[in-house]
Amino acid sequence: MGDPHPIVRPLELRFDHHHWRGHFAAMGCPCEVLLAVESEEAARRLLGIAAAEAWRIEQKYSRYRDDNIVRRINRAAGEWLTVDEETARLLDYADLCHRLSEGRFDITSGILRRVWRFRKDAAPPAPEAVEALLERVGWEQVEWRSPRLRLPEGMEIDLGGIGKEYAVDRVAGLLAGREAMGYVVNFGGDLAVRGLRSNREPWVVGIRNPRTPSAGPVATLRLTGAGLATSGDAERYLEFQGRRYAHILDPRTGWPVEEAPASVTVLADNCTEAGMLATFAMLHGAEAERFLEAQGLRHWVFRA
Amino acid sequence: MQLNHVRRALASATCALLGGHASAAPDGGDGWSVESAVLYYGEKDRVQVLEPTLFASRELDDENRLVVRGVVDVMSGATPNGAVPTDTPQTFTTASSRYTVDADAPPRMDFEDLRLAFGFDWERTGEGGDRRLLTGDVSVETDYLSMGGGGTWSWDTRDRLTTLSLGVGGNFDWVFPGGGPPAPLDPLDGAAALHLIQEEDDDDDEGEGGEGGFEEGEARYGVNTLLGVTQVLSRGALLQLNWTHAEQGGYLDDPYKLLSVVGADGRPVGYRWESRPDRRSSDALFGRLVWQLPLLHHVVHLGYRYYRDDWGVEANTTDLKYRIDLGRRLYLQPHLRYHRQGAADFYRYYLVAGEPLPDHASADYRLAEMESRLAGLKVARETKSGEMALRLEYMVQSGESHPDGAPGILTGYDLYPDLEAVMVQFTWSFRF
Amino acid sequence: MRGRAAAGALGVLLLLVQGCAVQEVKPWERDLLAERRMQLEPSALDAFLDLHIYISKEAASGGYGVGGGGCGCN
Numbered sequence: 142m143g144d145p146h147p148i149v150r151p152l153e154l155r156f157d158h159h160h161w162r163g164h165f166a167a168m169g170c171p172c173e174v175l176l177a178v179e180s181e182e183a184a185r186r187l188l189g190i191a192a193a194e195a196w197r198i199e200q201k202y203s204r205y206r207d208d209n210i211v212r213r214i215n216r217a218a219g220e221w222l223t224v225d226e227e228t229a230r231l232l233d234y235a236d237l238c239h240r241l242s243e244g245r246f247d248i249t250s251g252i253l254r255r256v257w258r259f260r261k262d263a264a265p266p267a268p269e270a271v272e273a274l275l276e277r278v279g280w281e282q283v284e285w286r287s288p289r290l291r292l293p294e295g296m297e298i299d300l301g302g303i304g305k306e307y308a309v310d311r312v313a314g315l316l317a318g319r320e321a322m323g324y325v326v327n328f329g330g331d332l333a334v335r336g337l338r339s340n341r342e343p344w345v346v347g348i349r350n351p352r353t354p355s356a357g358p359v360a361t362l363r364l365t366g367a368g369l370a371t372s373g374d375a376e377r378y379l380e381f382q383g384r385r386y387a388h389i390l391d392p393r394t395g396w397p398v399e400e401a402p403a404s405v406t407v408l409a410d411n412c413t414e415a416g417m418l419a420t421f422a423m424l425h426g427a428e429a430e431r432f433l434e435a436q437g438l439r440h441w442v443f444r445a
Numbered sequence: 446m447q448l449n450h451v452r453r454a455l456a457s458a459t460c461a462l463l464g465g466h467a468s469a470a471p472d473g474g475d476g477w478s479v480e481s482a483v484l485y486y487g488e489k490d491r492v493q494v495l496e497p498t499l500f501a502s503r504e505l506d507d508e509n510r511l512v513v514r515g516v517v518d519v520m521s522g523a524t525p526n527g528a529v530p531t532d533t534p535q536t537f538t539t540a541s542s543r544y545t546v547d548a549d550a551p552p553r554m555d556f557e558d559l560r561l562a563f564g565f566d567w568e569r570t571g572e573g574g575d576r577r578l579l580t581g582d583v584s585v586e587t588d589y590l591s592m593g594g595g596g597t598w599s600w601d602t603r604d605r606l607t608t609l610s611l612g613v614g615g616n617f618d619w620v621f622p623g624g625g626p627p628a629p630l631d632p633l634d635g636a637a638a639l640h641l642i643q644e645e646d647d648d649d650d651e652g653e654g655g656e657g658g659f660e661e662g663e664a665r666y667g668v669n670t671l672l673g674v675t676q677v678l679s680r681g682a683l684l685q686l687n688w689t690h691a692e693q694g695g696y697l698d699d700p701y702k703l704l705s706v707v708g709a710d711g712r713p714v715g716y717r718w719e720s721r722p723d724r725r726s727s728d729a730l731f732g733r734l735v736w737q738l739p740l741l742h743h744v745v746h747l748g749y750r751y752y753r754d755d756w757g758v759e760a761n762t763t764d765l766k767y768r769i770d771l772g773r774r775l776y777l778q779p780h781l782r783y784h785r786q787g788a789a790d791f792y793r794y795y796l797v798a799g800e801p802l803p804d805h806a807s808a809d810y811r812l813a814e815m816e817s818r819l820a821g822l823k824v825a826r827e828t829k830s831g832e833m834a835l836r837l838e839y840m841v842q843s844g845e846s847h848p849d850g851a852p853g854i855l856t857g858y859d860l861y862p863d864l865e866a867v868m869v870q871f872t873w874s875f876r877f
Numbered sequence: 878m879r880g881r882a883a884a885g886a887l888g889v890l891l892l893l894v895q896g897c898a899v900q901e902v903k904p905w906e907r908d909l910l911a912e913r914r915m916q917l918e919p920s921a922l923d924a925f926l927d928l929h930i931y932i933s934k935e936a937a938s939g940g941y942g943v944g945g946g947g948c949g950c951n
Contacts, residue, residue, distance in 0.1 A: 234458055234461075234462045241455060307462070310459075409452075411459060411463065413462065414452075414455055417459075418451070418455065421451065480921075482922055486930060498926060500922050512921070518948075582944065584947070589948065593947060595942070595943035595944020596944075597942065613943060615944075616944075669944075671943045677910060681909045681915070683915065687941065687942075689942075690939075727938070727939060729938070730940070731941060737909050744914045750937070758937065760935070760936065770914075786936050811935060811936055872920075872922060872923075
């Protein structure tokens with residue numbers, strides 16, 4: 142296998158009231174870094190660090206590329222493969238999440254997308270088609286003896302359910318202890334906040350109802366160290382014969398989670414944890430609110 | 446799904462996920478973390494100690510951690526000299542001092558001393574996850590110098606559930622009491638007289654023994670080894686088992702301790718310096734359980750030690766700390782300790798006039814059969830770099846006050862008065 | 878006798894080891910064990926000061942580690 146091709150895309154930087162605001166694209170979403178630093182030079186350097194890390198993670202874990210570890214794992218299905226340390230940590234994490242969610246969170250479930258198309262006018266798949274694919278879903282069938290992995294033939298993994306939040310926290314970690322008094326790493330609405338703005342005030346983050354985005358925030362948070370993540374996509378669902386199917390699939394049935402909220406936002410210590418709890422809540426469907434209340438974290442559940 | 450259990454498990458897993466390093470190395474070294482304390486230790490009618498202490502630690506890089514520590518002991522008060530009380534005032538004349546004890550009072554020697562101690566721990570984590578700990582300590586008093594060091598090597602097996610440790614250490618001490626160490630079992634006044642003659646010969650001023658320094662001292666040395674296993678029993682329980690063996694040699698006497706030589710009426714006819722063997726070989730088995738109670742989340746630290754040596758001392762010590770967290774930062778920790786020991790073979794309350802002298806004899810209360818009880822409470826608030834805490838403890842040591850066969854008037858005296866001590870410790874931590 | 882009491886106590890500890898049958902603890906289940914209060918010696922400072930007191934007041938010593946400085950303590 143040849144050297145992977147590093148990702149390089151344009152960076153944008155401008156000054157915005159009390160901080161520098163940098164932009165770049167990664168992982169299929171707009172990425173933004175707000176930096177409380179004095180000089181443009183420092184801001185540009187930190188933005189470079191942030192983008193490089195986001196692109197590294199995208200390159201390494203994107204399922205759309207053919208030169209990375211995810212592809213290698215999926216190609217080696219049926220055989221033992223030894224993975225690098227970072228991938229091993231991610232797989233350990235996915236393994237735990239699978240058990241904690243009693244099988245609801247499953248990195249082998251991506252294959253179901255082959256039959257499910259979430260467009261307003263698409264039809265749900267035939268039950269037999271789902272049934273056939275379901276045999277190839279289920280982390281419990283995977284042999285994982287860190288750092289060695291054996292994926293049964295026909296199965297695939299997809300780290301997309303962890304990757305973006307992980308990237309946010311990785312970038313936040315890399316920016317720690319450098320010039321910035323504080324910063325916000327925001328990858329498509331999943332974010333990590335650290336430190337203070339240049340005016341020594343906390344960062345302010347508003348939470349909107351995705352169904353009524355123009356109505357103003359339902360909550361305004363003043364944060365100095367936190368992770369915030371949202372699961373769910375209010376715009377992506379399919380409606381068929383009067384029935385609405387949510388974007389989120391239950392890997393145990395192969396069908397959308399019943400009575401799933403439109404979106405769930407969770408505030409936690411870091412973005413990865415917030416994202417995973419938001420996903421778990423979505424997967425709990427009608428029980429989403431009850432699940433989150435038991436966790437003792439601030440959360441916002443929006444239902445259609 | 447146990448709902449409230451999810452977040453906790455997830456939080457620690459997330460830490461593990463984000464804690465590791467990927468392509469970029471984290472910045473090393475984030476300053477010193479300092480823990481400082483002042484301990485007051487006060488015995489009723491006996492010794493008082495004020496002990497400011499400083500521990501500073503620093504991560505040098507991913508693999509190396511350094512701890513340096515410094516202690517000052519300001520000691521004063523009176524300590525039992527080994528003699529028994531009697532119904533007339535007693536005067537003790539030694540090479541460096543002369544003091545009188547009231548009739549019927551337990552004989553004690555007043556003293557004042559300052560001790561400075563410094564030490565370090567250097568912990569290095571190897572590539573395979575094994576840990577090497579190197580320690581060094583030096584302490585100085587006006588009459589004592591001690592140097593010690595040791596190395597411990599620990600490594601994990603079986604998915605890091607079991608840790609094995611091997612350690613070896615040693616110490617070299619120098620005892621130089623004023624006037625030089627007395628000859629074992631010599632009569633007290635004789636030693637003093639001998640010293641006075643020497644002084645006249647040398648035409649020297651009354652040196653406190655500091656002069657001539659090491660020539661008037663005696664060496665004491667020791668080697669100790671450790672074999673240890675630590676086992677993770679479950680998600681919230683940990684067990685440690687250690688076996689340590691120590692060999693000591695050289696001058697093991699206490700140069701200030703003596704014995705009364707009593708007549709048939711129980712009154713002293715003289716005093717002799719104590720004498721201990723010049724070797725001591727000891728073993729200790731120590732077990733410790735750390736257990737977090739389910740639901741309550743209180744933490745139990747239970748330690749037990751069995752000790753024996755070839756001086757005939759056998760001891761059992763149990764130590765219990767029970768930590769109760771109140772909210773996120775505040776906790777209470779009651780502490781109970783019970784220690785029971787048998788006497789050294791050569792321990793005696795007094796010598797009897799006219800009986801042949803034993804090879805070894807000591808009336809040091811610490812070598813007697815006794816039990817020690819301690820109860821304490823710590824109130825602490827955790828901070829980023831450690832804690833801010835207040836600790837209060839109370840200890841009582843009691844032994845046999847009226848040994849069988851005590852002659853004459855000695856039956857009317859308490860030959861092992863209880864030792865009562867309080868400890869007050871204030872701790873605070875900071876970072877710089 | 879004392880020796881028997883000691884053997885008994887040690888027996889209890891060994892039983893504990895076997896009785897608990899050593900459950901498998903995965904890396905991510907080390908959250909509790911990672912807490913400072915679950916360390917063998919949560920406060921090195923307290924242990925250091927305590928040890929100094931006990932050593933200078935009792936005949937027994939050892940069991941915890943190797944090295945360390947002595948004193949001519951009373």
